[in-house]
Amino acid sequence: MDLLKEVALSQDRALVIVTHDARIFNFADRIADMDDGHIVKIVDNAAQLE
16 A cells, blocks of 8 residues: 555555455544445545544
8 A cells, every 4th residue: 555655646646445344544634434335425535534
């Protein structure tokens, strides 16, 4: 994850990761919470998902 984020930032690119693995949430700048294919909430950090 650190390597992916570093490459994305160094090349001024966006990195989109779709996962159910909560360990990845702390790497995110923003998180889109989805339910049945629809975005229900967008938060700036993982603590706001609780």
